Amino acid sequence: xxAEKLNQKYANAARSDEFGPWYVLDNAAMIFxxxxxxxxxxxxxxxxxxxxxxxxxxxxxALARIAPRFPYYMVDLHRGFFWNYLQPxxxxxxxxxxxRYPVQDFDVRKRGQFPFRVRxxxxxxxxxxxxxxxxxxxxxxxxxxxxAQYFRYRGIESEPAPDVFDPDGTPHxxxxxxxxxxxxxxxxxxxEPRPHAFxxxxxxxxxxxxxxxxxxxxxxxxxxxxKSFGVTVTELFCAAIMDALQEIRASYPAWMRRKSGPMxxxxxxxxxxxxxxxxxxxxxxxxxxxxxDLRLGHYDFGEIAELVHHRIKSxxxxxxxxxxxxxxxxxxxxxxxxxxxxxxKEIFMRLFYNSMGKNFLxxxxxxxGLLTLPEPLSSHVTRLECLMPPSKVTCGNLGxxxxxxxxxxxxxxxxxxxxxERLTFKRLSSLGIPVRIxxxxxxxx
Amino acid sequence: xATNVANLKMARTLFHSSAGGYYMLxxxxxxxxxxxxxxxxxxxxIALVLDRPxxxxxxxxALSNIAPRFPYFMVELRxxxxxxxxxPSRRPPAVIADLGSPCQGLNPRRAKGHLFRVRxxxxxxxxxFSHILADGYGGLIFAKTLLAEYFRLQGVVSEPAPDVFLPGTEPxxxxxxxxxxxxxxENWPHPDPRPRAFRPPSPALPLGQYRxxxxxxxxxAVRQAAQSRGATVTELxxxxxxxxxxxxxxxxxxxxxxxxxxxxxxxxPVNMRRFYPSRTLRNFTxxxxxxxDLRLGPYTFEExxxxxHHRVAxxxxxxxxxxxxxxxxxxxxxxxxxxxxxxxxxFFARLLYDSLGEGLITGLLTNLGPMTLPSxxxxxxxxxxxxxxxSRSLKTNAAVxxxxxxxxxTxxxxxxxxxxERRFFSVLSSxxxxxxxxxxxxxxxxxxxxxxxxxxxxx
Numbered sequence: 001x002x003a004e005k006l007n008q009k010y011a012n013a014a015r016s017d018e019f020g021p022w023y024v025l026d027n028a029a030m031i032f033x034x035x036x037x038x039x040x041x042x043x044x045x046x047x048x049x050x051x052x053x054x055x056x057x058x059x060x061x062a063l064a065r066i067a068p069r070f071p072y073y074m075v076d077l078h079r080g081f082f083w084n085y086l087q088p089x090x091x092x093x094x095x096x097x098x099x100r101y102p103v104q105d106f107d108v109r110k111r112g113q114f115p116f117r118v119r120x121x122x123x124x125x126x127x128x129x130x131x132x133x134x135x136x137x138x139x140x141x142x143x144x145x146x147x148a149q150y151f152r153y154r155g156i157e158s159e160p161a162p163d164v165f166d167p168d169g170t171p172h173x174x175x176x177x178x179x180x181x182x183x184x185x186x187x188x189x190x191x192e193p194r195p196h197a198f199x200x201x202x203x204x205x206x207x208x209x210x211x212x213x214x215x216x217x218x219x220x221x222x223x224x225x226x227k228s229f230g231v232t233v234t235e236l237f238c239a240a241i242m243d244a245l246q247e248i249r250a251s252y253p254a255w256m257r258r259k260s261g262p263m264x265x266x267x268x269x270x271x272x273x274x275x276x277x278x279x280x281x282x283x284x285x286x287x288x289x290x291x292x293d294l295r296l297g298h299y300d301f302g303e304i305a306e307l308v309h310h311r312i313k314s315x316x317x318x319x320x321x322x323x324x325x326x327x328x329x330x331x332x333x334x335x336x337x338x339x340x341x342x343x344x345k346e347i348f349m350r351l352f353y354n355s356m357g358k359n360f361l362x363x364x365x366x367x368x369g370l371l372t373l374p375e376p377l378s379s380h381v382t383r384l385e386c387l388m389p390p391s392k393v394t395c396g397n398l399g400x401x402x403x404x405x406x407x408x409x410x411x412x413x414x415x416x417x418x419x420x421e422r423l424t425f426k427r428l429s430s431l432g433i434p435v436r437i438x439x440x441x442x443x444x445x
Numbered sequence: 446x447a448t449n450v451a452n453l454k455m456a457r458t459l460f461h462s463s464a465g466g467y468y469m470l471x472x473x474x475x476x477x478x479x480x481x482x483x484x485x486x487x488x489x490x491i492a493l494v495l496d497r498p499x500x501x502x503x504x505x506x507a508l509s510n511i512a513p514r515f516p517y518f519m520v521e522l523r524x525x526x527x528x529x530x531x532x533p534s535r536r537p538p539a540v541i542a543d544l545g546s547p548c549q550g551l552n553p554r555r556a557k558g559h560l561f562r563v564r565x566x567x568x569x570x571x572x573x574f575s576h577i578l579a580d581g582y583g584g585l586i587f588a589k590t591l592l593a594e595y596f597r598l599q600g601v602v603s604e605p606a607p608d609v610f611l612p613g614t615e616p617x618x619x620x621x622x623x624x625x626x627x628x629x630x631e632n633w634p635h636p637d638p639r640p641r642a643f644r645p646p647s648p649a650l651p652l653g654q655y656r657x658x659x660x661x662x663x664x665x666a667v668r669q670a671a672q673s674r675g676a677t678v679t680e681l682x683x684x685x686x687x688x689x690x691x692x693x694x695x696x697x698x699x700x701x702x703x704x705x706x707x708x709x710x711x712x713x714p715v716n717m718r719r720f721y722p723s724r725t726l727r728n729f730t731x732x733x734x735x736x737x738d739l740r741l742g743p744y745t746f747e748e749x750x751x752x753x754h755h756r757v758a759x760x761x762x763x764x765x766x767x768x769x770x771x772x773x774x775x776x777x778x779x780x781x782x783x784x785x786x787x788x789x790x791x792f793f794a795r796l797l798y799d800s801l802g803e804g805l806i807t808g809l810l811t812n813l814g815p816m817t818l819p820s821x822x823x824x825x826x827x828x829x830x831x832x833x834x835x836s837r838s839l840k841t842n843a844a845v846x847x848x849x850x851x852x853x854x855t856x857x858x859x860x861x862x863x864x865x866e867r868r869f870f871s872v873l874s875s876x877x878x879x880x881x882x883x884x885x886x887x888x889x890x891x892x893x894x895x896x897x898x899x900x901x902x903x904x
Contacts (some may be wrong), residue, residue, distance in 0.1 A: 296764040314755035
């Protein structure tokens with residue numbers, strides 16, 4: 001009981017003092033302001049392509065209309081003595097024009113700006129959100145609510161849906177709780193340490209250039225192929241990327257192989273809202289980390305797929321995965337951690353994140369799966385996409401969305417090398433999946 | 446599959462000196478003399494129960510007849526300056542009575558004589574082999590050859606079979622090769638370090654006692670139960686064993702639980718001949734070690750079956766298991782290691798065996814699978830029995846084999862407590878796999894009673 005009360009206390013993110021209300025960052029978000037810069041922004045993106053050009057006044061109006069429903073997003077980041085915090089920002093968000101290079105050139109630490117932006121150009125509306133605010137699960141609801149309101153202004157009324165909020169509704173206090181703290185169990189052990197990951201070696205693109213390669217795949221064919229390997233679609237994508245990493249590693253000379261980490265490890269986020277009952281609109285995802293040891297000779301694609309499958313299935317999301325909460329929350333609750341000034345915390349956070357987070361990842365696969373919009377909106381949206389946050393060290397970050405009968409698989413990369421993308425799609429097409437490729441830069445793969 | 450010249454040279458075990466021929470121990474066996482004593486005798490047992498009483502003089506003749514076919518088993522262990530070695534024995538092997546607990550009363554390090562015994566009593570013929578000499582595969586071929594010869598002398602000629610050797614034929618030199626060294630891979634990574642494992646607490650039985658408790662299942666029912674869960678029989682039984690450990694762990698007071706290790710890890714030996722072609726009758730077994738962290742529990746049985754299935758699939762691969770060869774055989778090849786005198790080697794062997802071997806294991810479950818015998822011998826054998834070797838720290842171990850539609854799970858235990866066995870059989874009976882329990886024990890204790898399945902689970 002004692003622990004439960006403490007969890008409730010920590011989970012309550014909304015505070016208030018003589019200067020007004022403010023929000024504590026959730027447990028996962030604490031690290032992102034420290035780690036992000038203008039290129040590796042830790043912003044992710046959801047984008048919808050409509051069947052007609054975007055009507056900008058309607059979009060502005062829609063955004064302004066739904067803003068009061070999401071007070072916990074209408075904030076900016078402030079630096080306190082002990083922690084970063086979010087303070088309500090007395091401004092109305094406005095859409096900005098979209099750019100060829102998404103999720104770039106954004107500094108979350110700058111005051112007076114929202115940690116998200118709504119962008120539009122041509123027929124596309126995009127939401128770019130910084131991870132300090134939320135993860136894909138929260139952003140998706142915000143985005144859908146925005147789309148529904150936009151269409152309402154365009155004269156298309158949609159049916160109510162649980163994941164589309166009513167702009168006149170009042171926010172539930174659970175929506176801005178820190179669910180990590182709420183479901184913290186102190187008795188769980190920390191996760192096992194992991195070996196270092198293999199990374200490809202490549203120079204970076206010029207600053208603020210971000211290459212997005214989109215593969216458009218027919219969903220029934222992808223399902224059929226993954227079924228033939230006895231794996232899920234996410235596992236199939238993981239295996240294809242690992243296979244690409246394996247080939248790249250084999251092409252390196254021996255001394256580079258010895259120096260590089262041995263594992264191809266991918267981060268596969270799981271939406272923890274499916275496991276724990278919470279309505280939180282803040283971050284609440286954790287990770288599967290399937291890995292393959294690349295030192296152990298060449299694997300066939302089928303072998304990799306099988307390994308990924310067994311690795312993911314042997315970690316049950318309600319037992320192994322909460323260990324990550326136990327570690328992350330456990331550290332942040334320690335008295336000696338809390339009394340450190342923010343500057344010193346930041347030094348340790350960088351060390352901690354490099355040694356426990358980033359160094360054992362080669363990439364990631366975030367598959368949002370089949371997305372739906374309430375009728376009749378879905379017939380007006382021709383395409384829905386997502387994009388993982390840019391990273392300067394990992395390559396092969398895949399964000400996939402199933403919309404209609406197509407899977408839109410987006411690789412975002414800050415690196416010059418396109419090998420991972422090329423080999424991944426080559427592998428998928430060699431399995432008999434027709435892939436159409438698009439790229440936001442010249443000379444696509 | 447790299448079989449280069451150095452590997453072939455290292456795989457050789459028969460050497461000749463001025464005093465005659467001698468054999469080297471294989472890579473798995475070199476550590477065993479150091480860690481075996483009167484408690485951990487390293488003896489495992491393969492017994493055959495016939496449909497009629499054993500004719501002792503005939504069995505003795507059969508043993509004498511087949512002895513020349515297995516020259517590499519007719520040896521005695523001798524300490525050298527750097528290593529132990531096998532010296533061919535001049536004593537003829539003799540059949541002895543099967544009295545007292547099995548697999549007991551032999552200290553291989555001090556023994557003057559053979560490292561195997563053939564025992565008989567009533568209608569049972571039992572072969573007890575030291576693991577220094579061979580693994581289950583080698584022992585089984587010896588036992589089958591002995592059985593075939595025993596029946597041949599009584600006028601029952603069996604059909605030829607690849608795993609029944611003919612007395613009088615020449616032994617193949619590959620039969621005593623050290624296959625670990627033959628399939629050694631240079632520059633292969635070593636296994637990942639693993640945490641130490643939980644041990645069910647129990648006082649030991651007095652020296653010389655080894656309790657054998659066998660559960661006899663209907664094979665088809667067990668197969669069906671495993672298949673319906675998408676697992677193999679071994680995985681199902683492993684999950685039941687882990688479930689038993691979990692029950693014991695959960696029943697400990699929280700303070701004791703915090704102080705104890707928390708991994709329930711079951712060692713499943715893997716016959717490496719499955720991956721690498723070899724005729725060797727010496728050891729050629731490595732193991733996989735599915736493990737479950739008990740702090741994350743309590744798990745349901747179904748969950749454990751699923752987890753064990755996936756963990757076994759991850760480990761049960763040639764390239765993963767080869768990492769053990771790389772570590773074990775690679776260590777033995779280092780000049781630094783080879784130059785150390787034997788008494789120091791023994792000292793380090795004990796340390797290593799605990800930290801890399803037994804310390805990581807809660808219990809062992811070995812599945813020898815379905816037994817086969819050429820006709821007409823199969824009609825004469827009522828039953829196969831396997832008993833794993835006793836060990837100092839792993840008090841309760843299990844061996845599984847199936848014969849004629851029955852699955853025998855034999856628990857051999859040095860522990861006074863029967864909790865592991867009780868919980869194992871009760872969780873299986875809760876999924877409608879009921880066993881007929883048979884117990885042979887010197888202990889004057891209450892007879893084993895199957896518990897209420899509901900009390901077997903975690904609280």
